[in-house]
Amino acid sequence: MGRKTRDEKALTRRVPRGFGALPAAVLLLLVAAGPVALGDTARPATAGDGDGNAKPIEMVVAVDESGSLSDADVERERDATERIAAGETSSRSRLTVLGFASADDQGQRPVDEVCPTTGLDPVARDRVGDCVRKIARRPEGKGTGTDFPAVIQQAVDRLSETPDDNPRVLFLMTDGRLDVADSPSYGAKENRRKNAERVLTEVLAKARAAKIQIWPLGFGGRIDSAALDAMAAAGYQEACADLPQARPRARVVPDATAVGSALQKDFAAARCLVSDEEKTGTPPAEISLRISQLATLASIVVSKGDTAVTVTYVDPLGKEIKPGVDHDDSTFELTGARQEVESLRITDPRPGDWKVRLNAPEGHRDKLASVGVQWRGHLRSFITMSPISPRPGQRAVVELQLQTKNYEAITDPRDLERLRVSAGLTGDGFDARPVTLADDGKNGDKKAGDGRFTGAVTIPGTAAGALQVVGALGAAGFTDDHRPFWTHIPPEGPAEVGAGIDVAEGATVHPGGSIPVTVKAVNNSSTTRTLRLDVTDTAPGDLALSPSRLTVPPGKTVTRQGTLRAGGGRPRTLTGNVQVTDAATPRAVLAAQAVTLEVVPVPGLAARIWNRWWAAIVPGVILLACLVAYAVWALRDRDRRADPTGLVLRLLLPDGSGHREGGSLTVNSGGTVPYRFDVVDEMSDDPRLEPRPTTGRFHLRRSRRDGGVLLGAPGRAEEPVRIGSTVPLPEGGAHLRIERGTSGGARLGSGIFGGLGRALGTSGRRRDPRPGPGSGTAEGSGGRPESGVPGSVPYHPDL
Known part of the structure; x- marks a missing residue:
């Protein structure tokens, strides 16, 4: 079966992001969503819907134009600015580019609006490079200081004109420190620095009030790192995720050669994108980069260094990408092909190793090009607890299964390494408790690296009534649909109906194959009960459970054998949740088990024959080998005899x-x-x-x-x-x-x-x-002696 189309994708209820305040998050979910049972129907998907699911952002990039810069430094700043525009994931985002230095005389301005506010739709992105090329180093006598208050004030003014609900971010690049010694607007010469620092404090407060994040980037040896840290801390602190790496911070790099890569990382952090390490090469070159199976939207950003460099993109199947031509359920958008920085934006990219081929005519092959990929992803998950209805003081095992947007298991160590998963337990009669989860094959986790995170929690002795366990994902760059597992403390005495389910762990099948499932149910009530058997948290057609119902007479225990069948199509690792519920009370889960099914290719004819007849083939091959060896020996022996x-x-x-x-x-x-x-x-x-x-x-x-x-x-x-x-x-x-x-x-x-x-x-x-x-007798010569040569070969009748 091919990759899921968007109509086949589904999301379940979302858990509020940020598990830093676990009790509040869980209570909010309980109030908003109400009791949720395993197997609730899902709402239509938004992951993979492309631009419609990428929230727009309002950005200002402030570029230092002071006299301390070299021409090469300015070129690096231009490159970094173009990377920001090329890597943005929403075409509804807007960008303003400001150049700044100082105003040291009448008629001078500390800030140049190099690129007025513009939307980042595909047409506008193609023109950003032309605009950015106007960034230039100020010549002597034209205001060559560094006026931070002026440029931050200008950024606040521009960003305040944008919608309040869009994130607002200021990226500031500089090679120096506050320098207004020659700026008369700050008063007498001896008071200028002090006055500028006071104004800076005021405009930073305005930025915070306007919800503007500040991401300073310093390069070179004249940087005041403490001042840049203070700027980042003074701006707005709420970020795209409640994670340390997503909060504004200052960064300092040794020189301008590292500015492009550093600013790209800051941009990814501010946008909650995953940014992998960039790779470099001089054309002609082929650069390989990986796009994760978790990615739903990716941008390959190529800093070419020369507009004459051409770029070709090849997907993991070896197919050359034609921008604007959709295939494999993916869409492609190329911008900046005639600029020094270009990007290929891919919606629902095929995971795997992509190739970026760089070429250039003679005379244009001396510039080092860099290639990086930024992406965001969507995760699915479901959570179970065993026993289903634990008693107070009992130890319960919690399992959270992570899935890709197509319900497949996440097993690549490089992807799992990015993810931090936890859970929390809430319920009546006790305060919320954290649950530590790990996928390391230890402390009850069945297998390391299978995408199933396991942990244990002791149910408080004061627990009574409802219980709920919910997971949380601690990783930037992902949206998730964690759902709670809802259960309850059982009443005293035997339950009216009980069930258990057993499915083989880590089974391997061919497409269309099945594995056995055993269901055992007991009915302690006085009426016949019908139990439902379902497999949830799987794409339509991927997994099918049979039988779907089990009838249990009163006072009886019934054991039924069934099958879990994998759908046809391509090999992959499928996951799902097999559960048993009482048809009379479908929200009450009697038994549940997370399953992982490895679907492998059907072997060829030779492999199938071997698998079925190997016990006869092996001795036959040995016998045939002996016969061949004897025949070879016989032929050689005949030659020796002759x-x-x-x-x-x-x-x-x-x-x-x-x-x-x-x-x-x-x-x-x-x-x-x-x-x-x-x-x-x-x-x-x-x-x-x-x-x-x-x-x-x-x-x-x-x-x-x-x-x-x-x-x-x-x-x-x-x-x-x-x-x-x-x-x-x-x-x-x-x-x-x-x-x-x-x-x-x-x-x-x-x-x-x-x-x-x-x-x-x-x-x-x-x-x-x-x-x-x-x-001394003759042999065949009428009595003549043979030859008298000692050591003759004894006679043999065959000779």
């Missing part, structure tokens, strides 16, 4: 009425059968035998049938020759005598059967039934 190595060839030359012995040749085939040789200089006074592996006119090999050899000669067919006999050669009246040598010849004592013979103590050889050459 190998004439070790035989001696003697050349007999005509001598009057007889023959005299000429040269001899001991055969060494080197494994090449038949063995080829030739008579060299046979018409001379000194003819001789020489091996000629490729050109020899004569060839020789063993005969396994009669114990002799087969000799081939020019003009004659191959003919058998007994060892020890003499045969005439075709020309010159010469003869050839073949004798046994000191080695060679195939022996039965080698190979497989030889090993068996040695094991039986017989050395694998048969005794020669005939006299050997040492007896």
Whole structure:
């Protein structure tokens, strides 16, 4: 099944964000939402709806233009400002850019409105770079000091013109400290600094009253860090999340080269975005970055350093992105393609490793480019407690399962590392209690890193009536839909109806496969009860439970076997909550269990055959291997038997009425059968035998049938020759005598059967039934002695 479309997405009731004040948060939820039972229906989703779910923000970026800056410093400030505009997630947000220094003479202004307030829709973003390029270092005599009060006042004025319900943020970049020594507007020269500090305190108070956050960023060696910290602390302190990293703070970096990255991080913190470390490269280059499975909206921001650099984006499936062309349930919006900073904004991005390819023509490849990704995400979750209805003083285990927007388990350690999860217990008769949750495989947590956070809590002895446990997410960059688990302290005595459910943990199935489910129910009442079996907190079609109902007669205990089936489609890790309720009181949960189902690909035909028949395949493969090994051995043994190595060839030359012995040749085939040789200089006074592996006119090999050899000669067919006999050669009246040598010849004592013979103590050889050459008798030559060569190979009937 493909990724869920937006119509299939659903959100459940939201828990108020910020669990810092746990009792107040839980009480507010109870008042607003009323009792909530596990399995309540969900409202339509907003996660993944793109821009409609991104709250707009009002921003001012104040850029130092004082005389202490270099041209390179100003260029870095421009780059940082463009990154802010490119990385913004809402097209309804608005941006104002102010340049500031000081007013040291009549006609000078301490603040330049470089970019008037403008909306950040796609068309306007494409023009931000043109506007930002007007930021410039002030020349000598044009007001080169640093007037913080003036620029903050201007920011307050501009931001106060915006809607009250939109967050207001001032990002301030500077390389120095308060310097109004030459500014007559602050009075006499000796009082100017003191007066400026007083005005600064006043305008900071105005900023706080106007709900303006201040994020100062200092660079270089002249920074007054304490003053920047004071500015951040004096502004508005409520942030996008009740988390330390989301609250305004000052940042100082060594020099302007780090300004762009630092301001991008501050922007992400102010916007409650997740900002991963940027990567750099010089074109041509390919940079890989990861987009989490938790992301619902992401911006890839590329600081190119040169407008001639071109950028190509490739998704995790290797598909090149065409901005404006939607696919895979994602939408793409490219801005700034002709600027030094561009961004690709992706709604519902495919998770995984994306590629950003940088290219540039010759002469434009010297600037270092940086690539970063900022994103926000949406999480689902559900929470359970075991036992379902604990008694006062009893220890209960709380489990909170985190899910992606598509109801899939979160198992990537890099994602889990970002998340901080906790829970709280409230109820009648006691004060709220925190519950520590962890996904570390310890203290009752079944498996580390499975996205299921577990903790234990002891129910207070004073508890009576309703109980509720609710989770909270402590991580910037996420919206969540944590819901409470509502239950109660059971009355004294046995319950009228009780149930238990057992589902295999960590099961693995193929798409469409199922795992067994066991349900046991007891009915202590006097009437027949019908129980409902459901699987909740899962996408439609992903998980199905059967049966859906169980009838329990009065006074009976019933055990029923069922199945939990995974839907078809792509492999993934599915999660859900299997629960049993009483049809008469559906808000009362009798049993519940969180389940995780790993859906893996269906194996190919070969794998399926192996899985079914491996017990027969293994011995068959072993037998086949033995047969192949025997066949190979037999072929090699046949070649060894035909190998004439070790035989001696003697050349007999005509001598009057007889023959005299000429040269001899001991055969060494080197494994090449038949063995080829030739008579060299046979018409001379000194003819001789020489091996000629490729050109020899004569060839020789063993005969396994009669114990002799087969000799081939020019003009004659191959003919058998007994060892020890003499045969005439075709020309010159010469003869050839073949004798046994000191080695060679195939022996039965080698190979497989030889090993068996040695094991039986017989050395694998048969005794020669005939006299050997040492007896002085002839072999196949009319009574002539063989050769008298000691060490001859014993006779074998096959030779």
